[in-house]
Amino acid sequence: MTYNEFKDKIFKLAKEKGFEAQIKYKKGYEFSLRLANGKMDEYKDANSSSISLKVLKNGKIGSASTTIFDDPEKLFEEAITNYEIIDSNEENMFHDGSGEYIDMQSYYGEFEKLSVKEKMEKLNKMHEVASKDEKIMMVPMTVYAHQTTELAMANTLGLDKTYKGDGGYAYLSVVAKDQSPRSGFWYGIAPLPEKLNVEDIANKAVKEAKAKIGAKSVKSGKYRIIFRSDVFASLLSTMLIPMISAENAQKNMSPLKNKLNEKIGSEILTIKDVPYYEGSLSNAPFDSEGVPTTEKDIIKNGEFKTFLYDLKTAKKENKKSTGNAAGRGISPINLLVEPGEESFDELLKKLDNGIIITSLEGLHSGANPISGEFSLGAQGLKVENGKIIGGVExxxxxxxxLEILKKVEKVGKDIWISFSSTIVPSVIISEIDIAGNE
Known part of the structure; x- marks a missing residue:
């Protein structure tokens, strides 16, 4: 049975029983190669698929899922059974497919055209580049992979949309020689093979490890710092994304509640949610509820402009969904910090004396997005007179x-695209507390 035949049968059953119905079909493909200490450790070439059904009546939803198009009646009956046992006062709804959907190219198919031999060559090249550096004693893990996702959503209210996207990623970890071993890690993502530079990824991982050789702590105090782009991306993912969820605000779990149109950051800081950004693997024309995605300012010149909504949270405030439903939560499609004009080297000169933070540890235990407070282990690089002079540990x-957002002094143009759909440059923070043991 085809997707369309299965869908039509489900919708017919729903109408006969007085329900609205929504079906989501997701099909995925993943290919990956992994080396452990230079030897083949994993080869994955796998397809996956899932079909989920929701039935809706009087604001209440019942759900069921399967992996094959073989028995629509059974899936429908499971959803009805689950509907009958649900006890919830929350009002649920479906999107009717209205609104303007962005036409975007997110599928290229170029990774799938590569032979296994070509992918192996890229994997081995990455390992070879890292291994040949005399300071590197071990390359524990090397990975080259790509994935494809197809999504179709339809319901009895008129929604009927499809999406297909793909892209690849590569990463490796290395260990440098020192009194105690120094680790380095780097990764890259790209929609096209030619934009996934495995040599560059290897060299950056090596650079990360070598920069830690001879690293020392510093005296406790207040420092000007640079949050490097990849680190600032991690901090925003952990702290800002939960804060801008309308659901969290409605549950009094966001410090941004009641702060709309207030200054919460530096005037040079603008953060957007964008449905498409070239090079991102998170682009999407609609969210997990089928609502069209749109570009919107979250923070504009330091001023907080909007929370992100799904259908349910928008209904509670008589608003429209912002197209940010993400499974069981709310999330931006691509969280973009608008870049400035300075390169990373120019930021170094502007920093003059301070520390570059190159990694944060314990983000999920030492950072609290409800209060905004954080205390995190870190590593970095010491900067004097605009030049890096050594590692910091x-x-x-x-x-x-939120105080850190107000202390953003400069925003660079060295954009980093992360796995977590954050697209961020490096920033200078005018002052932050650092505890050391020197």
Missing amino acids: QITVSGNF
């Missing part, structure tokens, strides 16, 4: 995230 950075 055994330090803790702490503060309040």
Whole structure:
């Protein structure tokens, strides 16, 4: 049975029983190669698929899922059974397919055209580049992979949309020689093979490890710092994304509640949610509820402009969904910090004396997006007179995230695209508390 035949049968059953119905079909393909210490450790070439059904009546939903198009009646009956046992006062709804959907190219198919031999060559090249550096004693893990996702959503109210996207990623970890081994890690993502530079990824992982050789702590105090782009991306994912969820605000779990149109950050800081960004693997024309995605300012010149909504949270405030439903939560499609004009080297000169934070540890235990407070182990690089002079370790950075946003002094143009759909440049923070043991 085809998807369309299965869908039509489900919708017919729903109408006969007085229900609205929504079906989501997701099909995925994943290919990956992994080396462990230079030897083949994993080969994955796998397809996956899932079909989920929701039935809706009087604001209440019942759900069921399967992996094959063989018995629509059974799936429908399971959803009805689950509907009958649900006890909830929350009002649910479906989107009717209205609105303007962005036409975007997110599927290229170029990774799938590569032979296994060509992919192996790229994997081995990455390992070879990292291994040949005399300071590197081990390359524990090397990975080259790509994936394709197809999604179709339809319901009895008129929604009927499809989406297909693909892209690849590569990463490796290395260990450099020192009194105690120094690790380095780097990754890259790209929609096209030619934009996934495995040599560059290998060299950056090596650079990360070598920069830690001879690293020392610093005296406790207040420092000007650079949050490097990849680190600032991690901090925003952990702290800001939960804060801008309308659901969290409605549950009094966001410090941004009642702060709409207030200054919460530096005037040079603008953060958007964008449905499409070239190079991102998170692009999407609609969210997990089928609502069209749109570009919107979240923070504009330091001023907080909007929470992100799904259908349910929007209904509670008589608003429209912002197209940010993400499974069981709310999330931006691509969280973009608008870049500035300075390169990373120019930021170094502007920093003059301070520390570049190159990694944060314990983000899920030491950072609290409800209060905004964080205290995190960190590593970095010491900067004097605009030049890097050595590694920094055994330090803790702490503060309040919203206060940090107000202390953004410069925004670079060295954009980093992360796995977590954050697209971020490096920033200079005028002051932050650092605890060391020197």
